[in-house]
Amino acid sequence: xxxxxxxxxxxxxxxxxxxxxxxxxxxxxxxxxxxxxxxxxxxxxxxxxxxxxxxxxxxxxxxxxxxxxxxxxxxxxxxxxxxxxxxxxxxxxxxxxxxxxxxxxxxxxxxxxxxxxxxxxxxxxxxxxxxxxxxxxxxxxxxxxxxxxxxxxxxxxxxxxxxxxxxxxxxxxxxxxxxxxxxxxxxxxxxxxxxxxxxxxxxxxxxxxxxxxxxxxxxxxxxxxxxxxxxxx
Amino acid sequence: xxxxxxxxxxxxxxxxxxxxxxxxxxxxxxxxxxxxxxxxxxxxxxxxxxxxxxxxxxxxxxxxxxxxxxxxxxxxxxxxxxxxxxxxxxxxxxxxxxxxxxxxxxxxxxxxxxxxxxxxxxxxxxxxxxxxxxxxxxxxxxxxxxxxxxxxxxxxxxxxxxxxxxxxxxxxxxxxxxxxxxxxxxxxxxxxxxxxxxxxxxxxxxxxxxxxxxxxxxxxxxxxxxxxxxxxxxxxxxxxxxxxxxxxxxxxxxxxxxxxxxxxxxxxxxxxx
Numbered sequence: 001x002x003x004x005x006x007x008x009x010x011x012x013x014x015x016x017x018x019x020x021x022x023x024x025x026x027x028x029x030x031x032x033x034x035x036x037x038x039x040x041x042x043x044x045x046x047x048x049x050x051x052x053x054x055x056x057x058x059x060x061x062x063x064x065x066x067x068x069x070x071x072x073x074x075x076x077x078x079x080x081x082x083x084x085x086x087x088x089x090x091x092x093x094x095x096x097x098x099x100x101x102x103x104x105x106x107x108x109x110x111x112x113x114x115x116x117x118x119x120x121x122x123x124x125x126x127x128x129x130x131x132x133x134x135x136x137x138x139x140x141x142x143x144x145x146x147x148x149x150x151x152x153x154x155x156x157x158x159x160x161x162x163x164x165x166x167x168x169x170x171x172x173x174x175x176x177x178x179x180x181x182x183x184x185x186x187x188x189x190x191x192x193x194x195x196x197x198x199x200x201x202x203x204x205x206x207x208x209x210x211x212x213x214x215x216x217x218x219x220x221x222x223x224x225x226x227x228x229x230x231x232x233x
Numbered sequence: 234x235x236x237x238x239x240x241x242x243x244x245x246x247x248x249x250x251x252x253x254x255x256x257x258x259x260x261x262x263x264x265x266x267x268x269x270x271x272x273x274x275x276x277x278x279x280x281x282x283x284x285x286x287x288x289x290x291x292x293x294x295x296x297x298x299x300x301x302x303x304x305x306x307x308x309x310x311x312x313x314x315x316x317x318x319x320x321x322x323x324x325x326x327x328x329x330x331x332x333x334x335x336x337x338x339x340x341x342x343x344x345x346x347x348x349x350x351x352x353x354x355x356x357x358x359x360x361x362x363x364x365x366x367x368x369x370x371x372x373x374x375x376x377x378x379x380x381x382x383x384x385x386x387x388x389x390x391x392x393x394x395x396x397x398x399x400x401x402x403x404x405x406x407x408x409x410x411x412x413x414x415x416x417x418x419x420x421x422x423x424x425x426x427x428x429x430x431x432x433x434x435x436x437x438x439x440x441x442x443x444x445x446x447x448x449x450x451x452x453x454x455x456x457x458x459x460x461x462x463x464x465x466x467x468x469x470x471x472x473x474x475x476x477x478x479x480x481x482x483x484x485x486x487x488x489x490x491x492x493x494x495x496x497x498x499x500x501x502x503x504x505x506x
Contacts, residue, residue, distance in 0.1 A: 066245060
């Protein structure tokens with residue numbers, strides 16, 4: 001029960017309370033750039049969710065088996081070259097940024113080729129967004145969050161498993177979709193408004209984003225309250 | 234930071250690079266898409282103007298449609314007959330005879346020819362002026378604010394003396410002006426001869442009403458229909474059937490133009506590539 005509750009809280013937190021865009025302010029470039037129409041925003045949101053899930057999957061595997069201190073795969077390979085006590089202490093987390101970017105870029109390329117071959121209709125609708133997401137900071141942020149939950153913990157039993165990581169990624173993507181679709185809806189209506197000249201364009205978009213972020217601040221503390229209610233100490 | 238850490242880090246990156254590049258290399262082969270080489274060749278031949286005159290989104294879409302044998306090879310008005318011939322050679326089909334398509338303004342009234350009623354002080358666009366009644370007598374003719382000029386990407390249409398006038402040196406027949414005109418008085422016509430007869434009027438009113446608002450409007454007298462069978466009068470307006478245009482010889486057409494009581498039938502000349 002506690003595992004399910006944990007998953008539920010991670011999902012709620014990623015989607016609403018600690019929304020990637022409106023709480024952490026990552027992924028602002030597509031949030032401002034591709035939010036002019038609701039259907040475009042929806043396409044971008046789906047693409048981000050999709051890529052984020054794949055990236056989180058890869059990130060969890062790479063972190064657990066290669067990067068973290070005492071990771072089994074790197075320990076085993078290093079065991080051939082260096083003494084066992086040195087091999088057990090190898091910490092490759094300094095490589096996390098470059099390896100994650102590497103994994104994200106490769107997986108996006110792979111997914112693009114796959115979708116183009118087998119789902120041409122899908123490719124036409126969100127294929128243009130896929131290369132844009134390669135360098136999206138929200139994806140890297142999800143990977144780094146997952147890494148911090150695996151590497152930084154004191155008790156190895158508390159390290160996040162694959163299920164928690166994927167939950168964070170999927171619902172982080174859902175939160176991104178919610179934010180960008182709300183933004184798209186607001187911007188469609190904004191076109192009919194008489195905006196003062198200095199505020200037109202990106203300026204008003206950033207102001208609206210800020211107000212939206214303040215509105216989402218209303219969720220702050222809900223996760224702590226829920227956690228206390230579900231799992232009393 | 235000792236040498237072992239550096240070597241292991243480098244080795245890890247190298248190993249991951251090899252794995253990812255191997256997967257991507259395999260994927261690019263396994264998921265290869267067969268692109269019809271004829272589509273690429275067709276795209277090379279097309280002018281790349283992306284004007285949309287053929288009815289497709291751009292040259293790429295038209296090339297794909299041609300390669301898929303969904304579209305005829307002679308739809309590109311920019312490339313003209315040469316382009317159609319090259320496309321036909323790529324596709325291995327016979328090309329029918331093609332004529333350059335050009336825009337024709339079906340109004341011939343300059344400012345002094347038409348009845349001006351009230352001054353219009355709204356936004357200087359045909360689109361908005363068309364919503365207001367009583368600017369000029371003729372509710373069919375050119376308004377002269379130049380929405381078509383704005384729509385033209387080829388600098389081929391100007392408003393001269395209150396009338397939109399096509400410059401046939403530049404016109405390629407993409408049809409953007411025809412879409413922009415709120416009164417729909419611009420049509421795209423195949424120029425089957427170097428000099429082609431057109432009806433520069435769109436007024437469907439009866440002759441007396443036309444006379445009261447315009448000096449050069451078609452009064453629907455049917456004089457031209459008696460000379461040549463390519464003419465017909467539909468709803469008080471002379472219409473030329475361009476499908477039959479080549480059946481009429483030029484003398485017959487000149488005679489028809491001569492017979493017209495308001496002398497409004499006009500020969501237009503284009504540059505045929």
